[in-house]
Amino acid sequence: MKIFTGISKAYTFKGFAKKSGIRPDTSDFGLIKDAALVVNKKGEVEWIGKEKNLNTKIYPFKTTHLKGQNIFPSFTESHTHLVFGGDRKKEFEQKINGKSYLEIQKSGGGISKTVKDTKKESIVQLINISQKRVTQFKKRGVSLLEIKSGYGQDLKTEMKQLKVINSLKGLKIVPTYLALHSFNGDKDTYVEKVLNKDLPKILQEFKKLKRVDLFIESSFFDLSDLKLFVNKIKTFGLDFCVHADQLSSLGTSLKAARLGAQSVEHSVFLKDKELKELSKFDTVMNLLPAADFYLNSPYPKARKMIDIGLKVSLATDYNPGSSPTQDLNFVGLLARRHMKMSLAEVFCAYTLNASRALGVFNKGALVKSYCADFVATTHELEDFFYEVGADIDLKLYNF
């Protein structure tokens, strides 16, 4: 057992959990003043309440005094491509000069360049640079982090990326095999190889892998690939998410939700009638506005999504091309300014809903039996997702 006292304000986010992340508002912050927190051996909340009500007979343990800091559930970063070699700095200049994402991709830049650069790196080098990036997220209060492979295009490099992900330390990591990201040669031959040859080998090697992803976009993969993919992965009992409707409107988000996707990513070009239909499913809408910022694209319709009753989460989409940032604060700020999300909606999106996007249902609120990972800070909630380049000092307690 670990006991924390001296907490000025504990924001439990109890209401977010009660509402399952649907239409959260400020009344859901679940504030307890002058609080104490008891964490059990499993790293779960055993008890939380006013410090004066802490029963020291039941919990006769040494306490950690937080000296009047405030606490809230730590963040979940639910969409990153963190294991990569090289950078795409030149490409950013090309984008400024008017080249599109697809034009850059077709001229050998884009994902293909990162694939080349990632192949070049040794596994030790990749572990070193990736571990630094993980530590950066931790400094920003992230305790659950999703990391995708996908810069391999061949079995060997995909496995190398997954090995790197497995060796990263310091917080909880959900690995995702991004099976279909981009390809060389004939698309159908490539899809066939990935699904029937690579996937079974990868699952044999990485027993903890439970989640796969694919990138559906014109010039990459299409809805028939999605169908083939889902039929295949269901035979292995895997969960999946889909990069959907990021650059154009293909109806992918809705199709993926119908097929049982845990989350759909980006969903910028959704039609209004699709939004209503999407609210029938549990699929989380994982929105990535930093990518929209870098690509100078429209932002997703978060306001409409939330009002209609969809669960919305936020993530950085950290990658060297379309979203070279690990700044959660910037993502939340874009969500507030450009997507009209309230502060409560942003906090819910980056804690409870982001965890649920990854299939983790006991995280994102400091309530009994939920994961107790929390952020301690001298700041108020209003200091987050407000100032460009804010350097908010905080400490992550993860168990």
Ligand SMILES: [Zn+2]
């Ligand atoms: Zn992505």
